[in-house]
Amino acid sequence: MTNLIRIEFTKLFRRGMTYIGFAAILLIVLVIQLGMFVEGKKLLDFLIKSLSDVFVLEGNLINIYTVSYVILNSLWIHIPILVAIVAGDLVSGEAGRGTFRLLITRPVSRTKLLTAKYITAQVYTAMLVLFLVFMSLIVGRLFFASGDMIVLMETINIFDSTDVLWRFMAAYGYGMVSMWVVSGLAFLFSTNATNSLGPVVASMSVLILFTIITNFSIGIFDPIKPFLFTTYLNGWQLFFAEPLDWKSISTAIGIMIGHITVFYLAALYIFKHKDIQS
Amino acid sequence: MMIENSLVEAHGLQKQFGRLKAVDDVSFTVNRGDIYGFLGPNGSGKSTTIRMILGLIKPNGGEVKLFGQTMNRKNFRLLGKVGALIERPDFYNYLSAEKNLQLLARYSNLPKDDARIHEVLDMVGLRDRATSKVRTFSQGMKQRLGIAQTLLHNPDLIILDEPLNGLDPQGIKDVRDLLFTLNQEMGKTLIISSHILREMELVANRMVVINRGKVLVEGEVKTLLKSSKVKIILMTDDAVKTIVLIKNAYPHLNPEQNKLKEIIFETAFEDVPKINQMLVESGVSVYQLNALNSLEDYFLTITA
Numbered sequence: 001m002t003n004l005i006r007i008e009f010t011k012l013f014r015r016g017m018t019y020i021g022f023a024a025i026l027l028i029v030l031v032i033q034l035g036m037f038v039e040g041k042k043l044l045d046f047l048i049k050s051l052s053d054v055f056v057l058e059g060n061l062i063n064i065y066t067v068s069y070v071i072l073n074s075l076w077i078h079i080p081i082l083v084a085i086v087a088g089d090l091v092s093g094e095a096g097r098g099t100f101r102l103l104i105t106r107p108v109s110r111t112k113l114l115t116a117k118y119i120t121a122q123v124y125t126a127m128l129v130l131f132l133v134f135m136s137l138i139v140g141r142l143f144f145a146s147g148d149m150i151v152l153m154e155t156i157n158i159f160d161s162t163d164v165l166w167r168f169m170a171a172y173g174y175g176m177v178s179m180w181v182v183s184g185l186a187f188l189f190s191t192n193a194t195n196s197l198g199p200v201v202a203s204m205s206v207l208i209l210f211t212i213i214t215n216f217s218i219g220i221f222d223p224i225k226p227f228l229f230t231t232y233l234n235g236w237q238l239f240f241a242e243p244l245d246w247k248s249i250s251t252a253i254g255i256m257i258g259h260i261t262v263f264y265l266a267a268l269y270i271f272k273h274k275d276i277q278s
Numbered sequence: 279m280m281i282e283n284s285l286v287e288a289h290g291l292q293k294q295f296g297r298l299k300a301v302d303d304v305s306f307t308v309n310r311g312d313i314y315g316f317l318g319p320n321g322s323g324k325s326t327t328i329r330m331i332l333g334l335i336k337p338n339g340g341e342v343k344l345f346g347q348t349m350n351r352k353n354f355r356l357l358g359k360v361g362a363l364i365e366r367p368d369f370y371n372y373l374s375a376e377k378n379l380q381l382l383a384r385y386s387n388l389p390k391d392d393a394r395i396h397e398v399l400d401m402v403g404l405r406d407r408a409t410s411k412v413r414t415f416s417q418g419m420k421q422r423l424g425i426a427q428t429l430l431h432n433p434d435l436i437i438l439d440e441p442l443n444g445l446d447p448q449g450i451k452d453v454r455d456l457l458f459t460l461n462q463e464m465g466k467t468l469i470i471s472s473h474i475l476r477e478m479e480l481v482a483n484r485m486v487v488i489n490r491g492k493v494l495v496e497g498e499v500k501t502l503l504k505s506s507k508v509k510i511i512l513m514t515d516d517a518v519k520t521i522v523l524i525k526n527a528y529p530h531l532n533p534e535q536n537k538l539k540e541i542i543f544e545t546a547f548e549d550v551p552k553i554n555q556m557l558v559e560s561g562v563s564v565y566q567l568n569a570l571n572s573l574e575d576y577f578l579t580i581t582a
Contacts (some may be wrong), residue, residue: 007384014372098368105332106385107358276334
């Protein structure tokens, strides 16, 4: 299995397409950081205008944590597309190129072959999220100082600078799990496609549809909402609430892990029973 | 350890895609040491059958035995003794020929052995392009690389689906020589499907002909050709007398003279020496007698 995973990574990182995700994150983060560096104070003043009438706010609120929080918001908008581009190509790309015939005629079990590809997709997804961490918290430190952080949700939460870093790590960890769900979905579509575009479009369509259902305040959708992964994609925000709602966090992670497992098992079933005709 | 004589046995293979019956009760046997020809027009079910042999496609009925064991997806380890090139030779175009073969060797769980990779590249005449990216290869070069990858793990059985596609005349000759080397010097058993029938006639010792998913005929190429009619092209000093003599001796034959003054007719293979003897004994000087017995004619006759 290790050998197969290594082969998958060799193939993955010899392709230019693999680096699109990293390049896009680099650009997204740098643009946000540049924007916040130049215009951040104005933006924050606008956002907390009503607060400053009531509270006395001192110090630099445009700090590494505020900027990273803004960057984290991009996680469930942009990263799913970047993840789906690679995960959606891992199986369908082989079918489209005709290289599956080369692989399946080797003495390799289909289960191991697909599992190696699934692990590769999820490790790649983790690498993208870790790169986001690196860009936002480490590279960002070059431009922004540390400091306390204000989060405006249903309530106003102000976190001391010493209490923020672990929350970010936990939020990124949660974000990684949510991106594994998207990656798993794109991978599932990939096992039944012969071109890379189909799985990307299909997974994005599901993501959009489920997001609409999740956000629709119509009663008939309420019973299914707890089972849709999109309900939990922005759950990373739960780590920026006080007190922490561990029950909701663990339920969300449990349901997302369930999705990741179901997507893998469904992909495996399809792949094991599939006739290789391409 | 017992050595199996039959490397591939197909019994009653069936495959249906929707309403289309692509393969219908196909049975054949490939023996150790054979160069086994797989013939049939496009869409006849050749590739589907080959894919069923290799476990790429699951049959709806029937069974394939490889090396005496039932071949199914659970028994994938049998493929360690098989090298296969199915349809187009597709590779990772962004990698070099050498890197492609290294990856495929790793899929086969082979130890890292660059010498073996260079050896197989040498066998197909691609040694000097080992480090070139496959995207720079012509179709013929990809075809040869496709054959090279079948040899990596030194398999007993090599299955080549249309291996001569895209090759120039010299390439065809080189591959033909390579097939003979693999078979006669290295003891490999080969299954070859090709639409270049002349090549199959030159290379294969046994064959199966498939049309519309059914086996039309299976057996030794020589025997099958012998049982078919041959086309005679005859040139003598007296064409008119020759035609009369043939018609008198063999009233069922229909010899005719063409614009080149050649006499042309079809007859059974075993009649050829008798006709020649009869003409000579009747005082006709035979300048030329060609008995053309082509697989192409045979193929067209039985698939018509």
